[in-house]
Amino acid sequence: MVLSELAxxxxxxxxxxxxxxxxxxxxxxxxxxxxxxxxxxxxxxxLLAASPGLDPRATCLSGSRCIPRARQFQPQxxxxxxxxxxxxxxxxxxxxxxxxxxxxxGLWPVDAWEVAKAFMPRGLADKTxxxxxxxxxxxxxxNSCDHFVVDxxxxxxxxxxxxxxxxxxxxxxxxxxxxxxxxxIQNFLNEFRSIPEIVAVYSTIExxxxxxxxxxxxxxxxxxxxxxxxxxxxxxxxVNEIEMELLKEKLQEMYLQAKEQEVLPEEISNQLAVVKExxxxxxxxxxxxxxxxxxxxxxxxxxxxLESKEPEAQTPEGKA
Numbered sequence: 001m002v003l004s005e006l007a008x009x010x011x012x013x014x015x016x017x018x019x020x021x022x023x024x025x026x027x028x029x030x031x032x033x034x035x036x037x038x039x040x041x042x043x044x045x046x047l048l049a050a051s052p053g054l055d056p057r058a059t060c061l062s063g064s065r066c067i068p069r070a071r072q073f074q075p076q077x078x079x080x081x082x083x084x085x086x087x088x089x090x091x092x093x094x095x096x097x098x099x100x101x102x103x104x105x106g107l108w109p110v111d112a113w114e115v116a117k118a119f120m121p122r123g124l125a126d127k128t129x130x131x132x133x134x135x136x137x138x139x140x141x142x143n144s145c146d147h148f149v150v151d152x153x154x155x156x157x158x159x160x161x162x163x164x165x166x167x168x169x170x171x172x173x174x175x176x177x178x179x180x181x182x183x184x185i186q187n188f189l190n191e192f193r194s195i196p197e198i199v200a201v202y203s204t205i206e207x208x209x210x211x212x213x214x215x216x217x218x219x220x221x222x223x224x225x226x227x228x229x230x231x232x233x234x235x236x237x238x239v240n241e242i243e244m245e246l247l248k249e250k251l252q253e254m255y256l257q258a259k260e261q262e263v264l265p266e267e268i269s270n271q272l273a274v275v276k277e278x279x280x281x282x283x284x285x286x287x288x289x290x291x292x293x294x295x296x297x298x299x300x301x302x303x304x305x306l307e308s309k310e311p312e313a314q315t316p317e318g319k320a
Contacts, residue, residue, distance in 0.1 A: 003236055005281075005282050005283065005284050006236055006239060006240065006284070009243075009282065010213055010239075012172070013175065014172035014173060014174060014175075015171060015172050016213055017172070017173045017174065017175060017177070017178045018165065018168060018171045018172050018173050018246075019213075019239070019242060019243055019246065020178065020208055020209060020213070021161070021165050021173055021178060021181055021209075022165055022242065022245075022246035022249075023208060023242050023246075024181070024185060024205050024208060024209065025134075025135040025136075025162055025165065026135070026242060026245060026246075027201050027204060027205055027208075028135050028139075028158075028185065028189075028201070028205070029133070029134055029135040029138060030201070031197050031198045031200065031201040032130070032135070032138045032139075032142075032198065033130040033131050033133075033138065034130075034197055035192070035195050035197065035198060036116075036130045036138050036141060036142070037129065037130045037131075039147060039148065040112045040113060040115070040116045040130070040141075041112050042147070043090075043112065043115070043116075043145065043147040044112030044115055045112075046147070047086055047090075047115070048109075051082070051086055053082040053086075054082055054083065054086060054109065055109065056109045056110055057109070058079045058109055059079065059106065059109070060077050060079050060080050060105060060106035061077045061078075061079070062075075062076035062077040062080070063106075065077075066080045066105050066106060067105075068100035068101050068103060068105065069100075069101055070099065070100070070101040070122070070260075071097050071098060071099060071100060071101070072100065072101075073100035073101075073103075073105070075105065079108075079109065080105040080106070080108070083105060083108040083109070083115070084105070087115060087118045087119075090145055090146045090147060091118070091119060091144055091145070091146075092143065092144050092145070092146055092152070093144050098118060099117075099118070099120065099121060099122040099124075100118060101122065101125060102117035102118065102120060102122065102123075102124045102125050102127075103115075103117050103118050103125075104125075113127075113128060113129055113130075116141055116145070119140065119141045119144040119145040120133075120137050120140050120141050120144070121136060121137060121140050122256060122260060123252075123256045124137055134249055135162060136159060136162045136163070136166075139155055139158055139159050139162070140159065142155055143155040143156060143159065150191045150192075151191055154184070154187045154188045154191060155188060157184040157187070157188070158184055158185055158188045161180075161181045161184055161185070164177075165246075166249060166250050166253045167253070169270070169271055169274050170274060171246075171247075171250070171278065178209060179209075181209070182205075182206070182209040182210070185205060186202070186205070186206065189201070189202050189205070213234075213239075240284060240285070243285060244285060244288050244289070247275075247285060247289055247292075248289065248292055250275075251275070251289065251292040251293065251295075251296055252292070254268060254271055254272070254275075254296055255292075255295060255296050255299060258296065258299050258300055258303060259299060261303075265300070265303050265304060268300055268303075269300070272296065272297070272300060275293075276293070279293070
């Protein structure tokens with residue numbers, strides 16, 4: 001049953017393109033994690049060495065008063081104020097939105113990753129290292145922190161592609177889009193020719209994007225899975241795992257959009273309806289996403305209830 005459902009999904013060229021593009025992002029995430037982790041540590045050491053006002057032994061004295069809220073952070077102690085100033089010095093978007101709510105400022109003197117999260121998108125407060133982050137979080141860090149010497153246009157192009165993948169309501173992209181994505185991701189990877197683990201994934205991504213995927217019904221002389229090049233094989237469970245990761249990331253993105261009220265409730269409703277219909281037809285994926293769907297459904301329901309109460313508050317009865 002799983003195999004036939006997968007075969008049916010991959011029979012849709014645009015969905016297959018969506019999964020292939022998403023797989024590339026997962027490969028990109030994997031090859032960036034070690035590099036980013038090392039660079040964040042180096043950046044943190046550099047800050048401590050270059051800034052007399054920063055001391056790894058200094059501690060925040062204001063406790064709960066030095067806790068950021070979303071994009072707002074007004075430090076109440078000298079230590080956190082100094083760190084905030086230094087972070088802003090190195091932030092390429094210092095006049096835009098900075099998600100201070102990702103951070104625990106009291107740990108800035110001793111935890112490099114808490115500093116790194118000030119350069120990343122919202123929703124990462126619970127992430128303790130690069131291995132817990134998705135591709136867009138790592139790309140945003142590279143783009144927003146001037147420690148990384150890179151052509152930022154190439155980074156933002158890949159970020160834009162990632163957002164198009166995640167925000168695709170029907171989880172489909174065209175072959176033309178995929179070719180453009182290939183060019184952009186290769187341009188980005190070319191910025192890191194001296195990093196072996198990033199260079200190593202270049203050919204894998206190229207091979208993945210330029211090949212076809214076919215599901216083979218298992219026979220005595222055939223393995224059960226997808227083959228996209230001689231000698232390269234993905235099992236059904238591997239493809240299923242890729243799909244599951246992408247869908248989880250998509251649902252998390254929808255959850256954050258709903259939580260931050262970045263999109264209208266009707267849009268979330270429409271997106272939810274599409275995903276639910278997709279999962280209704282694909283039981284093999286539905287089972288592993290029950291918790292994610294319930295979490296999103298619950299938040300969406302809360303927002304709907306709040307919306308329904310707002311008009312009542314405007315009536316004379318509501319004011320009484």
